[in-house]
Structure formats: C-alpha cells, structure tokens
Amino acid sequence: MPDPIRLATRASRLALWQTEHVASLLNQAGLPTEIVPMQTIGDKVLDRSLTKIGAKGVFTEELEESLRRGETHLAIHSAKDVQSTIPPDLELLAFLEREQVNxxxxxxxxxxxxxxxxxxxxxxxxxxxxxxxxxxxxxxxxxxxxxxxxxxxxxxxxxxxxxxxxxxxxxxxxxxxxxxxxLPADRFVPPVGQGSIAVESSRFLDNELKAKIKQALDHPDTHRCLLAERAFLRTMEGGCSIPSFALATLTSAGDVRLHGGIISLSGEEYVDFTQTAPAAQAEGLGMAVAEHVLGQGGSAILASIREQRGEL
Structure with a gap:
C-alpha cells in the first residue's frame, strides 16, 4: 500500500480546504497522506465562460491524468464538477457527507x-x-x-x-x-452534487486500500442521493454548461425523493418532475425522472440550447 496516499487537488483555497478535510479523515483512520495541488484548464482560462472553453472535465481532467500516471492515488473534487460519465479506468470511491445545498x-x-x-x-x-x-x-x-x-x-x-x-x-x-x-432549494434547485466532496481513484488501486478509504470517507446517505442525481444527469446528457438541476433527498421511510428538471437559457421554459423510489433503486429513479423531463419538453429545450450555441 502507498505510504503516504497522495491526494490530487486543485490549488484554490476552497479546493485545498476540501482536500485537507479529506486528509484529516484519512489520517484519523490511520492512513497517512500528502496533498498534491495542481491547476486545471478551468483554473487557467478565466477570460472565457465555461461553456466557451469547450472541454469536458474542465476542473477534473488534470487530476484524473495524475491518477492514470500513478503520480497520485486519489483525486478530490467538488462533486458538482465531476462529469456525469466516469472513464472506465477510473471510479468514484466515496462521497463525503453533504453540506447545506442552497x-x-x-x-x-x-x-x-x-x-x-x-x-x-x-x-x-x-x-x-x-x-x-x-x-x-x-x-x-x-x-x-x-x-x-x-x-x-x-x-x-x-x-x-x-x-x-x-x-x-x-x-x-x-x-x-x-x-x-x-435562495430556496425548491425554486433554485441546485446542480447535481452541490455541497458534497467526491473522491476518485484508479480502478487498479489496491482493493484493500480502496475499502479502507471508502470506510473512512463515504457517507452512505449522501452516496445514495448522488447515485440518483448522477443517473439523472447521465440520462439528460448534460454537463455543467447545461442549465439542468437535480436534488435527491431521503424520506423518513428511507426512500429517495428526486426533484429534477431543466430550464431554457432565457428562463421562460421550465420543465421539472419529482418522483420517489426505494433507495436500492436510486439510479433507476434518476433515469426515470430524466426520461420524464425529456419527454415533457426537456428534449426541445436541450435542442434549442445546443442550436443557440452552434452545437448542431
């Protein structure tokens, strides 16, 4: 096992705070750490909007490359920055307990x-x-x-x-x-993952170590909710540049309730839907809510946004 575990992070103060928090939890579990700050394209290119940079994973790609090269063992992200589809050689090990989402x-x-x-x-x-x-x-x-x-x-x-x-x-x-x-979360519904920290690794990292990391970091209730939200985002085929939103919460019975939708760039068109399912069906719930939103006008909103941006 690596000693220490090297944590890739963006170099901003907030990213470093999040990574130091992860490091402290790992240290408490008896796992020594080293923090490795780096810059992503999203940090370097500040004279253009995120939609105009045009790259996927603008805040994650460089961190993921360091995992592939074996330079680091974990990449620490704001969960809302993580792409809806993770490359097959990488995996999301843990989601830390979520902060207030508003x-x-x-x-x-x-x-x-x-x-x-x-x-x-x-x-x-x-x-x-x-x-x-x-x-x-x-x-x-x-x-x-x-x-x-x-x-x-x-x-x-x-x-x-x-x-x-x-x-x-x-x-x-x-x-x-x-x-x-x-701002009320039922009107200003947050983006997928807002408020949580995501921990990513190579799929080839030692399985025993991955289990220890997950035990030290993962918050099961947050993880269930983010499974639903991320399945919604994957089905919508939207990223951080698409004005979609989704918030999953747990009911008193332990089920997952998901409120998801999309809004046009002008704010005039708005489609949303809420559905509840057992926690074991969180990903299926995310897909079902997205499919309903797409079928009720969401597809037309997406097509209009992409046309306005010259993506068609």
Whole structure:
C-alpha cells in the first residue's frame, strides 16, 4: 500500500480546504497522506465562460491524468464538477457527507435587496443565470469566473452588486457574514452534487486500500442521493454548461425523493418532475425522472440550447 496516499487537488483555497478535510479523515483512520495541488484548464482560462472553453472535465481532467500516471492515488473534487460519465479506468470511491445545498446571494451591502430593479449579479453558472431571469427578471447578470477570493475582489471593486454562489463554499471559507439571501432549494434547485466532496481513484488501486478509504470517507446517505442525481444527469446528457438541476433527498421511510428538471437559457421554459423510489433503486429513479423531463419538453429545450450555441 502507498505510504503516504497522495491526494490530487486543485490549488484554490476552497479546493485545498476540501482536500485537507479529506486528509484529516484519512489520517484519523490511520492512513497517512500528502496533498498534491495542481491547476486545471478551468483554473487557467478565466477570460472565457465555461461553456466557451469547450472541454469536458474542465476542473477534473488534470487530476484524473495524475491518477492514470500513478503520480497520485486519489483525486478530490467538488462533486458538482465531476462529469456525469466516469472513464472506465477510473471510479468514484466515496462521497463525503453533504453540506447545506442552497445557492446564496452574498454582498458587501448590508441592506442588499434582491428584488431591487437594475442590480447586477455575478455568476459563472448557466443554471443560476436562467433561474435568475425567471424569478428575478429585473436583475442583470454578468460573468464571474475565478476562485472565490477572485470573485470577492471583483465584488469589492464594484463589478457586481452581489454574487450568487453555493452556500457550501461560502461557509467553508468563512464568509457567512456576507450572506444576504438564502435562495430556496425548491425554486433554485441546485446542480447535481452541490455541497458534497467526491473522491476518485484508479480502478487498479489496491482493493484493500480502496475499502479502507471508502470506510473512512463515504457517507452512505449522501452516496445514495448522488447515485440518483448522477443517473439523472447521465440520462439528460448534460454537463455543467447545461442549465439542468437535480436534488435527491431521503424520506423518513428511507426512500429517495428526486426533484429534477431543466430550464431554457432565457428562463421562460421550465420543465421539472419529482418522483420517489426505494433507495436500492436510486439510479433507476434518476433515469426515470430524466426520461420524464425529456419527454415533457426537456428534449426541445436541450435542442434549442445546443442550436443557440452552434452545437448542431
């Protein structure tokens, strides 16, 4: 077994926080670790939106290549950044317990009002932009790339009145005091995986070691929910540049409830569906919800988005 276990991570403060958290859990289980920071294409190319970079796995590819070369043993990702389909030589070993899933609005203006006409909101997410156009049509949106600290600097410079971000990152970096609005998760449904940390390895990593890693890191309830969400995303054939969304939760009876859907770029067209199934059928549930959404107009929304982007 490797000694230490080498953890590949993006070099941002948030990514390093997440990887240090993983390392601490592994250390508690008696598994020594070493953190290996690196830059991904999504970190290097900041003058274009994610949809215009055009690459799949913009925040994961370099980390995955280090697994293949045997330079590292685990890659630590924000679960929402992981592609819907994992290459056959790699696997997702664990999902850590999920943080609160909501999107939040942060601002240096203590009296910031999301309903005020003419405000400018910074976000790099097509899903958030579309939902803001639907629910807050008087607000403008502007591209906000870069790590959290870079975005906060742009906010302080006045490029935006507020930023729309995931609560998990804001909370983990200690910026709770800037939160002005917590957006309801039943309207601003999060993207697949938001709030969880995913741990990826080569399929050829020692099986005994993989079992120890999973035991130390995996949160079974979160894992069940993400199985449903990721099956939804695979069936939708959407990535981070498609404004789809899905949130799975566990009922009091232990079943999985999945709310998934898609919204047009303009925010005018919106298709969603909610269904519940036994936890053992989580992946089938994700596929069923996606197929229903596609059949009720989701396919037309997807086709329109791809046509607008010149992908057809």
């Amino acid at each position: 999107d939040v609005v942060i601002s240096f203006q203590e009296d910031f009002d999301l309903a005020k006409p003419g405000i400018m909101l910074g976000t790099s997410s097509t899903r958030r932009r579309a939902l803001l156009r639907r629910f807050y049509p008087l607000a403008g949106t502007a591209e906000a790339r870069g790590n959290l600290q870079t975005r906060l600097r742009k906010l302080e410079e006045g490029q935006y009145d507020a930023l729309v971000l995931a609560y998990a990152g804001v909370h983990r970096m200690g910026y709770d005091g800037l939160i002005r609005h917590v």
